[in-house]
Amino acid sequence: MTTTSTRALVTGRRLPKGRLMPRRRNEAPAQRPGQRRRQWRETLAGYGFLSPWLLGFFGLTIIPMIYSLYLSFTRYNIFQPPRWIGFDNYIRLFTNDPQFIQSAQITLIYVLVGTPVMLAAALATALLLNYRDKGAGFFRSAFYAPSLIAASVSVAIVWRALFSTDGPVDNTLSFFGINLGGWVGNPDLVLPAMIILAVWQFGATMVIFLAGLKQIPKELYEAAEMDGANALQRFRAVTMPMLSPVIFFNLLLGIIGAFQVFASAYIISNGSGGPAGMTNFITLYLYKRGFSDGQMGYAAAIAWVLLVVVAIIAFILFRTQRNWVHYSGDNR
Amino acid sequence: MSTSNAYTTSGGASTPVIAQQQAMPAPLPPTKRRKVKRKTWQTIVWFVVLIALTALVLYPLVWLFFATFKPNAEFGQNTGLIPENPTGENYLKVLEGIAGVPMWKFYWNSLVLATAAVVGTVISSALAAYAFARIQFKGLAILFAAMIGTLLLPFHVVIIPQYLLFNNLGMIDTFWPLILPKFLATEAFFVFLLVQFMRQMPRDMDEAARIDGAGHVRIFWAIIVPLIKPALITCAIFSFIWAWNDFLGPLLYLTSPENYPLPIALRLYNDQTSSSDYGATVTASFVALIPILVFFVVFQRFLVDGVATQGLKG
Amino acid sequence: MFSKKRAFAGVALATGAALALAGCAGGSDSADELDPDEEVTLDLAFWGNDVRAELYNEVIAAFEEEYPNITVNSTFLGYPEFWEKRQTEAAGGNLPDVMQFDYSYLRQYSENGLLLDLDPYIGGIIESDPLPENILSIGVVGGTTYGIPTSTNAWGMYTNPTLLGEVGVDEFAGGSWDDYNSWMAEVTDASGGDVYGGTDWTGRIQNFEVQLRSEGSYLFSDEGEAGFDEARLAEFWESGAGIRDDGTVIGQQTLEEVAPLSGFGAALTVSELTWDNFGGGYLAELGEAYPELGLIAPPVTVEGSQDLYLKPSMLHSIAANTEHPEASATLVNFLINSPASGEIFGTNRGLPASETALAAAELDPLSQQIADYEASIADRLGDAPPVPINGYGTLEEKFRQLGTELGFGTITVDEAVSQFFGEMDVILG
Incomplete structure (x- = not known):
């Protein structure tokens, strides 16, 4: 690549228009005879690159997905063939299952409170780590370490101990005059303890933020600095927009992941969803219904309600995207 | 789902900042490219803040480390950091292996599974992501929406049908049901992650390469892959760690204890119906943590260099 | 490689099915000799x-x-x-x-x-x-x-003699459920609140079953019919209200904290009603400080009844x-x-x-x-009840979970009863 085009890239200057292919060929009317063949070649290339994914998608995902949709309209205990019962599962969910309602409520709280807190912590830490490379390696590893430990009994043991009555957290808070007692056994405090657990394991999100930050050309900062922008202005003018696709990614995936929180609730509550059902998140409830109670059809219905809710939220997020997410690749 | 409309048509409208950049004067002279000097006190504050945060974040792991020296009966009775009656028994027990299967076998199984997962995930996800991010083809919108749709699907829903499939293929108690999906980019997380990164890369370069007559394979290999190296490494690290820690998949598909990876082995010290050895459990999970910690410490270096930035300097 | 494997699996499946069919057709007379x-x-x-x-x-x-x-x-x-x-x-x-x-x-x-x-x-x-x-x-x-x-x-009651000695209360001498409640209160009082007399026994469906069997009834029949009505269940859960409210039994919050250990295994209570094969686990959890356990019969509902079984x-x-x-x-x-x-x-x-x-x-x-x-x-010891009905595990867990909610006071007995019967309708219906 020539230096001219590099500079053009860095400064955002465009090459003379005539030298660029129109980006959306399908939008432009067929002016040249090769156009159609080109489009055909693109499609071929597209499906070529996608072929492994397509195989997995149709073989391993879409068929099981449709099957589970079918199951959600049946009574199915795994051992006997599913029996069609129409909308009964869905009706029972919304009219005759207080556990489901509670489960949906606590899951929503967990998602709406936990995800922003986790994202903010991950972004702040990533910015801190990005400030300087020398010495940051140690901290990167340190912050990621909690995410490395599998969702094993050990996590449950350590979390229960830390948040127990007279445990380290309780003692520290008592020192400041706040006497909350144990958290994990308290229906009012177990949810905050779960959220703190999620924030503690923010390593993956933080690393994705870091990778995004690393891909922002330094020249942009230098240029902004030359313009006299201070740190905050640089953050708003360069970091935020350049990082927005990654923020979008982490936000979307954070929300989806929080909706599907399972392992931590399973291990902390020993699979029970307690105390008083306050860790009975929707996937844990789904799991218990399907695998412990043998109500696979009902579990499938829960899964599809969850899927629809998450899809609606994802849809809204995608719609807001054009207002705040910036893709360099789409620059015209 | 029509979410992808917003996706594929977003663009120029949302770039006031870059407009600002465009208004910027002449290209930077090379001498101004050097790193901006940080003030010393800033670095000290930075250091202190990070040390404090690290202490907070690492405390539970330190607790866990000390707990490996607690005898079994101390669990549930002593929530403090320091063991009252420190013992090395837990380590001896873990080193013995489980039910005639030596400990290294579990490590080896985990290593095989995780390595295969990295190779499969990185290759297949990068290919799929390139198609979604850089090729305009018929059906793109709907397939992209479908890919996002699979992200939303709770995993437990597809367990039974997938099990039936692999059972019919005769792959139960082999590694194939765990490895094969990785080569088919079934984890949409990675595809989507790479799509986001590829979309962040300026399009002008591959457009330029196209004019020079390069096909998609060459653009992918020679331009995109080097540019998104940090993202690929991120994928590699995550897929390794997630495969290393995967519990449900191996539980469903593996039957012989010789085939178990670590996460299943870790649970074998517990039995709710008789007695549980918490000391051995904690110790085993701490010992299991060490290899991936080393793995991460080694590979996180690659995240240090802004590979993408270097690419642009070309 | 894959296709080979698959083909082989197909053959194996087919032969397996054929063998199974042959097994069915062969009748039972050939089925009792090992080759x-x-x-x-x-x-x-x-x-x-x-x-x-x-x-x-x-x-x-x-x-x-x-x-x-x-x-x-x-x-x-x-x-x-x-x-x-x-x-x-x-x-x-x-x-x-x-x-x-x-x-x-x-x-x-x-x-x-x-x-x-x-x-x-x-x-x-x-x-x-x-x-x-x-x-x-x-x-x-x-x-x-x-x-x-x-x-x-068999269902029984474990006690912790070492802990009882420290508290200074004698072993439970047997008696009715009320006697047991009083004895637990005595222990809790004597210890000044460090140790509890026991756990709220109305959280376990087995205790309900023991009481029902004393009265000549049962939990569920072979046909999956319940041997109790709403009023009887409400009465059972109400009977634990006293010991829950006055702090005789260990608090639900503490129990949740020590889980997966039980209050008994964590040396916080001196008695626990449970299956008698749990003793080994308790000894391991309690550790060297508590080398022995007491094992006595559960409280008596109706004298002379055969309320227990193997x-x-x-x-x-x-x-x-x-x-x-x-x-x-x-x-x-x-x-x-x-x-x-x-x-x-x-x-x-x-x-x-x-x-x-x-x-x-x-x-x-x-x-x-x-x-x-x-x-x-x-x-x-009487005759064992019929093999548990389908979904019994779900109901047992629901019973336990409602018991914990009663312990927290997040639901009333009436709500718990209606929730349990709602679950029963789904399972049995």
């Missing part, structure tokens, strides 16, 4: 921890020595994972030949045709002499034997789709009746039900205590 020359490989699955797995390995080695033509591949997991895996296998028609089985799943698996009818082997390959009739009858569903108990246990702590069952029923039955017999099994397992799987295995087992003090206990309650 000593046929090379056979069996899959064996059990739940347990590493300790139990070592013992199984030893027993399997002894078995393979006696039957050199049979190879046993064993697999083991923790209890919840074990059942999760069996469920997926059942869906795939892929159950292991021989399984350690749980009472609460026996009806579900047998009524769905997943387990082998063991009657043709009992008295033949599976020796019946060492197994008392009332033991053999436990694994019968709808007139057919589907499981052989390895061991039995339940299998686990059984052995054979998958209906096994290709080697004779070899599987041989293995089951060895695991249950052989002196080698008794000697190696000891009481790891509970007090052996088979007399030959029991004779060979060396009883540690606790096992002897459990054996003595089961002998001492002979007058209160």
Whole structure:
């Protein structure tokens, strides 16, 4: 690549228009005879690159997905063939299952409170780590370490101990005059303890933020600095927009992941969803219904309600995207 | 789902900042490219803040480390950091292996599974992501929406049908049901992650390469892959760690204890119906943590260099 | 490579099906002789921890020595994972030949045709002499034997004599449920609140069952009908209101904190009503500071009633789709009746039900205590209830969960009763 085009890239200057292919060929009317063949070649290339994914998608995902949709309209205990019962599962969910309602409520709280807190912590830490490379390696590893430990009994043991009555957290808070007692056994405090657990394991999100930050050309900062922008202005003018696709990614995936929180609730509550059902998140409830109670059809219905809710939220997020997410690749 | 409309048509409208950049004067002279000097006190504050945060974040792991020296009966009775009656028994027990299967076998199984997962995930996800991010083809919108749709699907829903499939293929108690999906980019997380990164890369370069007559394979290999190296490494690290820690998949598909990876082995010290050895459990999970910690410490270096930035300097 | 594998699997599946068909057609007369020359490989699955797995390995080695033509591949997991895996296998028609089985799943698996009818082997390959009739009858569903108990246990009350000594209160002398409540209150008072007399016993469905049996009723009949109404359940849960409210029993919050340990295992309570095979686990959890346990009969609801019964702590069952029923039955017999099994397992799987295995087992003090206990309650032992109904596990868990909510005070007794009956409608309906 020539230096001219590099500079053009860095400064955002465009090459003379005539030298660029129109980006959306399908939008432009067929002016040249090769156009159609080109489009055909693109499609071929597209499906070529996608072929492994397509195989997995149709073989391993879409068929099981449709099957589970079918199951959600049946009574199915795994051992006997599913029996069609129409909308009964869905009706029972919304009219005759207080556990489901509670489960949906606590899951929503967990998602709406936990995800922003986790994202903010991950972004702040990533910015801190990005400030300087020398010495940051140690901290990167340190912050990621909690995410490395599998969702094993050990996590449950350590979390229960830390948040127990007279445990380290309780003692520290008592020192400041706040006497909350144990958290994990308290229906009012177990949810905050779960959220703190999620924030503690923010390593993956933080690393994705870091990778995004690393891909922002330094020249942009230098240029902004030359313009006299201070740190905050640089953050708003360069970091935020350049990082927005990654923020979008982490936000979307954070929300989806929080909706599907399972392992931590399973291990902390020993699979029970307690105390008083306050860790009975929707996937844990789904799991218990399907695998412990043998109500696979009902579990499938829960899964599809969850899927629809998450899809609606994802849809809204995608719609807001054009207002705040910036893709360099789409620059015209 | 029509979410992808917003996706594929977003663009120029949302770039006031870059407009600002465009208004910027002449290209930077090379001498101004050097790193901006940080003030010393800033670095000290930075250091202190990070040390404090690290202490907070690492405390539970330190607790866990000390707990490996607690005898079994101390669990549930002593929530403090320091063991009252420190013992090395837990380590001896873990080193013995489980039910005639030596400990290294579990490590080896985990290593095989995780390595295969990295190779499969990185290759297949990068290919799929390139198609979604850089090729305009018929059906793109709907397939992209479908890919996002699979992200939303709770995993437990597809367990039974997938099990039936692999059972019919005769792959139960082999590694194939765990490895094969990785080569088919079934984890949409990675595809989507790479799509986001590829979309962040300026399009002008591959457009330029196209004019020079390069096909998609060459653009992918020679331009995109080097540019998104940090993202690929991120994928590699995550897929390794997630495969290393995967519990449900191996539980469903593996039957012989010789085939178990670590996460299943870790649970074998517990039995709710008789007695549980918490000391051995904690110790085993701490010992299991060490290899991936080393793995991460080694590979996180690659995240240090802004590979993408270097690419642009070309 | 893949296609080869797949083709092979197809053949294997087809032949398996053919064999199964042939097995059906062959009738039962040919089904009770083991061919000593046929090379056979069996899959064996059990739940347990590493300790139990070592013992199984030893027993399997002894078995393979006696039957050199049979190879046993064993697999083991923790209890919840074990059942999760069996469920997926059942869906795939892929159950292991021989399984350690749980009472609460026996009806579900047998009524769905997943387990082998063991009657043709009992008295033949599976020796019946060492197994008392009332033991053999436990694994019968709808007139057919589907499981052989390895061991039995009974409902009882564990106490912590060391802790009681520290508090300065005598062992519970027996009596009614009210007497038990008073005794617990005495302990809690005497300790100044550091130690509790016990746990809220109305959280366990077994205590409800004991009371119902005293009154000549039952939890669920063989047809899946409940032996109690809303009022009776409300009365039961109300009877725990006093000890919950005045702090006699350990608080629910503390219980949640020490979980997965119980209050008893964490040395916070001096008594616990539970199955008598939990003693070993308690001793391990309590550690060296509490080297002994007390084991006494549960409180009495109606004097002279047969409110207790023997339940299998686990059984052995054979998958209906096994290709080697004779070899599987041989293995089951060895695991249950052989002196080698008794000697190696000891009481790891509970007090052996088979007399030959029991004779060979060396009883540690606790096992002897459990054996003595089961002998001492002979007058209160009645017939075992029918094999638990489908979904019993769900109802038991629901009962426990509602009990914890009562403990937290997040629901009223009436709400709990209506929730429990709502769940019953779904399960039984």
